Amino acid sequence: MNILAIESSCDETACAILHDTTLLSNVVVSQIDIFKAYGGVIPEVAARNHLEAILPVIDKAISDAKTSWKDIGAIAVTHTPGLLGSLLIGTLTARTFAILHDKPLYAIHHLKSHIYSNWIEQNSSVAPKFPLLALVISGGHTQIIYMKEHNSFEIIGTTLDDAVGECFDKVAKILGLPYPGGPSIAKAAEKGNPDKYKFPHPKIDNLNFSFSGLKTAVLRTVQKTCSVSLDYPSHDLKNLLTSEQIADFAASFQKTAVDILLEKLVLAETKYENIKSIVFAGGVSANKALRKKANEIFSSLETSIEVSKENQPEPFKKRKNTANESPRIYFPAPQFSGDNAAMVAIAAYYEIQSGIEPTNPYTLDISPRSNIS
Ligand code: KG4
Ligand code: ZN
Numbered sequence: 001m002n003i004l005a006i007e008s009s010c011d012e013t014a015c016a017i018l019h020d021t022t023l024l025s026n027v028v029v030s031q032i033d034i035f036k037a038y039g040g041v042i043p044e045v046a047a048r049n050h051l052e053a054i055l056p057v058i059d060k061a062i063s064d065a066k067t068s069w070k071d072i073g074a075i076a077v078t079h080t081p082g083l084l085g086s087l088l089i090g091t092l093t094a095r096t097f098a099i100l101h102d103k104p105l106y107a108i109h110h111l112k113s114h115i116y117s118n119w120i121e122q123n124s125s126v127a128p129k130f131p132l133l134a135l136v137i138s139g140g141h142t143q144i145i146y147m148k149e150h151n152s153f154e155i156i157g158t159t160l161d162d163a164v165g166e167c168f169d170k171v172a173k174i175l176g177l178p179y180p181g182g183p184s185i186a187k188a189a190e191k192g193n194p195d196k197y198k199f200p201h202p203k204i205d206n207l208n209f210s211f212s213g214l215k216t217a218v219l220r221t222v223q224k225t226c227s228v229s230l231d232y233p234s235h236d237l238k239n240l241l242t243s244e245q246i247a248d249f250a251a252s253f254q255k256t257a258v259d260i261l262l263e264k265l266v267l268a269e270t271k272y273e274n275i276k277s278i279v280f281a282g283g284v285s286a287n288k289a290l291r292k293k294a295n296e297i298f299s300s301l302e303t304s305i306e307v308s309k310e311n312q313p314e315p316f317k318k319r320k321n322t323a324n325e326s327p328r329i330y331f332p333a334p335q336f337s338g339d340n341a342a343m344v345a346i347a348a349y350y351e352i353q354s355g356i357e358p359t360n361p362y363t364l365d366i367s368p369r370s371n372i373s
Pocket of ligand 2: 138282338339
């Protein structure tokens with residue numbers, strides 16, 4: 001069956017068509033260039049741009065897939081969480097087409113889509129196995145989710161304040177790096193020394209996260225390095241930093257953020273029995289330093305478990321799994337780690353497989369915040 005999916009929860013207008021698990025087309029129009037000038041997303045501007053882009057994006061997805069409305073079996077759309085105006089454009093469009101063309105409509109949670117980005121074009125022999133842990137790391141969320149089977153989500157850890165992507169974006173602003181902050185920090189970090197500055201890890205015993213302290217620690221260290229007082233305007237600090245200092249701050253911050261994420265993931269894996277797969281999801285999962293470190297901790301154990309454990313910081317040494325039991329880790333392909341509609345389509349595909357009923361196109365509502373379910 002062909003599924004046409006629409007995503008418009010933040011600043012990407014996207015449409016994709018999936019035939020079972022095979023992607024036929026994937027169109028993403030990003031508003032990043034518009035928001036670079038402002039240093040962040042302005043919700044009203046985002047909604048207006050979605051309105052202009054959505055119909056051409058859908059038309060292109062249909063023509064790229066060489067199909068027509070007649071051969072679309074179902075429509076899927078992101079309805080929560082996200083920016084209200086942005087969600088409204090996507091859902092109203094999807095509802096209208098569902099009614100007009102008499103197609104079943106599936107309302108998909110955005111974090112579910114991010115998790116399912118790991119199933120795109122994966123047949124059942126290589127797809128993630130259950131039970132699994134999902135680390136959802138985006139601009140608005142930082143959560144560890146336990147899944148015992150498809151469409152079953154238990155949030156076992158969440159951030160108590162900022163999301164990790166938000167922290168990347170805020171630290172990038174302090175360092176004067178362009179929006180979006182995550183890729184800018186990652187690029188600047190390539191030339192930096194990750195051990196130059198030490199930032200504390202939050203002292204939280206359970207699986208929850210906190211990132212606001214890390215952002216403040218970076219700010220205080222930059223102020224100290226520049227010999228300015230605590231009330232010095234943070235947007236002016238960038239003018240006092242050398243490019244070498246910016247690279248070192250980016251690398252040291254990135255290393256700390258990655259370690260905080262992976263320490264909690266290791267803790268989750270030791271607490272939950274028999275984890276078969278670990279899937280990473282959301283914009284921050286594109287981060288190369290994170291991918292490298294996660295591979296060192298989980299995958300390379302197959303060849304040199306003792307050596308790699310010896311080199312790890314204390315929490316990473318506590319992993320109880322032996323090489324044979326080590327869960328397989330999955331990262332979305334780079335084009336599916338940020339917002340896109342292919343992940344919405346694949347999430348709908350697994351809802352249909354599980355026998356979940358479509359939603360009513362006349363009454364589907366949106367919500368800016370809601371937990372995955
Ligand atoms: O999933 P996403 O595209 O949108 C949301 O659902 O929030 O995630 C966006 C977040 C932003 O905070 C962005 O800075 C971050 O993902 N991000 C990265 C990287 N690429 C995007 N963070 C770290 N490293 C990256 N390479
Ligand atoms: Zn997202």
